Amino acid sequence: MPDITRITAHYATLRDQAIALRRSGLSLRQIRDRLGIHNNDLLQRLVKGEPPPEWTKRPNAKDDLRTKARELRLQGMTYDQIQLELGVSKSSISLWVRDLPKPERRRSREESAAIARRGWEAKLRIREEERQQTKQDAARAIGTLTPRELFLIGVGLYWSEGSKDKPYDRRERVIFVNSDPDMIRLFLAFLDLLDVERDRIRYTVMIHESADIAAAEDYWADLVGADRSAFYKTTIKKHSPKTQRKNVGPTYRGCLAVRVLQGADLYRRIEGSWWGIVWGVAEADRQNRT
Numbered sequence: 001m002p003d004i005t006r007i008t009a010h011y012a013t014l015r016d017q018a019i020a021l022r023r024s025g026l027s028l029r030q031i032r033d034r035l036g037i038h039n040n041d042l043l044q045r046l047v048k049g050e051p052p053p054e055w056t057k058r059p060n061a062k063d064d065l066r067t068k069a070r071e072l073r074l075q076g077m078t079y080d081q082i083q084l085e086l087g088v089s090k091s092s093i094s095l096w097v098r099d100l101p102k103p104e105r106r107r108s109r110e111e112s113a114a115i116a117r118r119g120w121e122a123k124l125r126i127r128e129e130e131r132q133q134t135k136q137d138a139a140r141a142i143g144t145l146t147p148r149e150l151f152l153i154g155v156g157l158y159w160s161e162g163s164k165d166k167p168y169d170r171r172e173r174v175i176f177v178n179s180d181p182d183m184i185r186l187f188l189a190f191l192d193l194l195d196v197e198r199d200r201i202r203y204t205v206m207i208h209e210s211a212d213i214a215a216a217e218d219y220w221a222d223l224v225g226a227d228r229s230a231f232y233k234t235t236i237k238k239h240s241p242k243t244q245r246k247n248v249g250p251t252y253r254g255c256l257a258v259r260v261l262q263g264a265d266l267y268r269r270i271e272g273s274w275w276g277i278v279w280g281v282a283e284a285d286r287q288n289r290t
Contacts, residue, residue, distance in 0.1 A: 154194075201259070204234070208254065213236070
């Protein structure tokens with residue numbers, strides 16, 4: 001068994017030596033090296049109760065900021081203003097100045113709210129300008145489409161929005177339906193590219209009964225530049241009072257269906273072209289992986 005008396009005496013000797021060294025102005029590292037003690041826990045116990053020498057005390061990096069924050073608070077600044085001035089967190093500011101009186105309100109709540117609202121509106125305007133600028137830059141980057149580009153876009157557009165043949169329901173016909181006038185214009189340009197005569201095209205307006213049907217019919221006829229004789233009878237959709245529709249108002253004009261008469265062969269060309277696009281993507285992906 002260890003000799004407890006000897007160990008206790010040795011510890012007391014070490015403590016006396018450590019305290020003497022501490023009082024002579026040595027740091028913990030210097031005491032460690034002098035006494036050969038490399039156990040930090042033991043070293044801390046040996047000098048417990050003895051304050052470190054002044055030269056080892058590091059200044060608090062935030063003391064100057066704390067003093068400045070208190071000065072600014074006494075001048076009447078808010079936390080936001082102090083944060084902008086000093087670049088420190090609000091939590092630190094709150095800790096430093098919470099014992100100081102709050103600055104008197106210089107503006108009414110209504111004035112402060114109005115200022116904040118104007119600031120927010122200015123931010124929204126800047127964001128909207130940035131959005132529009134991004135869109136305009138992207139639009140200009142497209143430039144003039146080549147016939148091949150228009151063809152590929154038209155095929156993809158039709159396969160997204162057009163009617164399709166099913167194994168269980170053979171319907172090889174070209175019918176494109178959309179409510180976006182630009183989509184309709186693009187699809188008609190695609191048909192023009194494929195030399196589809198306009199007298200082979202028929203249109204159908206599809207719209208809810210609560211809308212201005214006559215105005216919608218006029219709008220679509222003017223958009224496609226077709227005589228009313230090219231239009232089938234408008235399809236009226238029954239409106240359910242339980243449904244909260246958002247497509248209402250004067251800008252709601254329903255959808256336009258564009259149908260190509262005798263379009264089976266055209267449909268097959270479109271579907272085959274779509275297969276070609278898919279195969280082309282798969283081949284490019286295969287080559288990238290090898």
